[in-house]
Amino acid sequence: MNPLSVIMIGAGERGLGVYSDYVKENPNDYKFTHIVEPNFEKRKAFAKIHKIKAKNQYETLDQIDFEDTKIDFAINATPDIEHFKTTNTLLTNKIPTLLEKPIGITYNECAELEKISKKHNTELIICHVLRYSPFYQTIKKIIKKIGYINHIKQVEIIGIPHFTHSYVRGKWRNSKKSGPISLTKTCHDFDIIQWFANSTPLKITSYSAKSEFINKIIDKTIPDYCLQGCPIGKTCPYNSKKIYLNNSEKSWMHKDLVINPTKDGIKKALLTTNYGKCVYKLDNNVPDNQNTNILFKNSITGELIMLMTGAKSNRKIVITGTKGVIRGNLREGIIYLNNEIIKLEKSNSHGYGDRFMLKEFVRSFKANKLNKLPTTISRSLISHKLAFLAEESRKSNELLIFNETI
Numbered sequence: 001m002n003p004l005s006v007i008m009i010g011a012g013e014r015g016l017g018v019y020s021d022y023v024k025e026n027p028n029d030y031k032f033t034h035i036v037e038p039n040f041e042k043r044k045a046f047a048k049i050h051k052i053k054a055k056n057q058y059e060t061l062d063q064i065d066f067e068d069t070k071i072d073f074a075i076n077a078t079p080d081i082e083h084f085k086t087t088n089t090l091l092t093n094k095i096p097t098l099l100e101k102p103i104g105i106t107y108n109e110c111a112e113l114e115k116i117s118k119k120h121n122t123e124l125i126i127c128h129v130l131r132y133s134p135f136y137q138t139i140k141k142i143i144k145k146i147g148y149i150n151h152i153k154q155v156e157i158i159g160i161p162h163f164t165h166s167y168v169r170g171k172w173r174n175s176k177k178s179g180p181i182s183l184t185k186t187c188h189d190f191d192i193i194q195w196f197a198n199s200t201p202l203k204i205t206s207y208s209a210k211s212e213f214i215n216k217i218i219d220k221t222i223p224d225y226c227l228q229g230c231p232i233g234k235t236c237p238y239n240s241k242k243i244y245l246n247n248s249e250k251s252w253m254h255k256d257l258v259i260n261p262t263k264d265g266i267k268k269a270l271l272t273t274n275y276g277k278c279v280y281k282l283d284n285n286v287p288d289n290q291n292t293n294i295l296f297k298n299s300i301t302g303e304l305i306m307l308m309t310g311a312k313s314n315r316k317i318v319i320t321g322t323k324g325v326i327r328g329n330l331r332e333g334i335i336y337l338n339n340e341i342i343k344l345e346k347s348n349s350h351g352y353g354d355r356f357m358l359k360e361f362v363r364s365f366k367a368n369k370l371n372k373l374p375t376t377i378s379r380s381l382i383s384h385k386l387a388f389l390a391e392e393s394r395k396s397n398e399l400l401i402f403n404e405t406i
């Protein structure tokens, strides 16, 4: 079978990274035949990599005549605030869509997209990539071995480089401009807890302790940009110099600073953009820690701990049942089933979920079975609702009843 024809909506960090890279490794699965990207430089860079004809390169979705265009499916990796509008257009034109999380920036947007998907009988699949990773897939397979589940504890350690990049200096630093961090980061983790609990939530409560970057009073001698000779630069763990220079591991971050990263380009960005700014002088308003507790209808309790701390991103899990305990460390690729050790590949904080999700998506598309995937819009809504409620509870200090809210 020929590779499927795909339209990429948004050639940013994800579009030019994960989705583009996949084609290089799996040329028979899909190929990009169309691109929509308002930024000229990114559009051209993406079109060049995938040899997309000039007539199939668009600034906006409105320029496309879908009646006259052969596309098998769309990948939507636009910024969160664009998800609703762009996905609505795709579904209305009956284009099956793989949509980046979060589905939308309000619960109403998310629920509305489910209705639109049903109305046009067109599948909408959400990039809850963790569900496809060998790590969480393995746990799902062995979970019955520990009997009746009592408690699921998921810990997400974002790590200082990633946290400061995305949630202090970057795209998700302010909940009014994107969404709360419970949605923009830990919707993945709510999704894992709900998937393992396999039940409807009844109650949820969430809180966070004082955050490092919100309303912190700092010395007047501290300059706006770290590279301007900051007096505490040597000891500051958030110094942009430490995070972006001498850090080749962080290439995905560099692409947010400059489209084609060079050392000079990165340095310039560190003196002119938020990515080089002092972490205490930004409009960041998302917490750097958050604890959430959930009670499910089947009496399982779920717990999600989100922390900034540490140098590296990671996820850990502990599931307690009547016949034992499952513990796992995603980055280390290790799962303990009581005393038995299951060793998987070491990985990043996605556990190679992106790659496995795309494989599954293509396989299911070809078999006309997208509706069987674990992350259809309908299967993803509950955990998104949890993410919105976690923020509501954190802000109101109230325990919320799942079915009476939003």
Ligand SMILES: NC(=O)c1ccc[n+]([C@@H]2O[C@H](COP(=O)([O-])OP(=O)(O)OC[C@H]3O[C@@H](n4cnc5c(N)ncnc54)[C@H](O)[C@@H]3O)[C@@H](O)[C@H]2O)c1
Residues within 6 Å of the ligand: 009, 010, 011, 012, 013, 014, 015, 036, 037, 038, 039, 042, 059, 060, 061, 077, 078, 079, 080, 082, 086, 100, 101, 102, 127, 128, 129, 171, 184
């Ligand atoms: N699944 C995951 O684990 C995961 C990880 C990171 C990011 N994300 C999500 O992926 C999405 C993209 O993130 P990113 O880091 O690549 O963002 P980005 O800002 O780097 O890229 C988004 C791109 O979309 C373009 N764009 C804006 N409006 C558009 C429109 N109306 N039509 C077409 N293109 C448009 C922008 O110019 C930009 O190039 C976000 O929703 C983000 O939350 C998901």
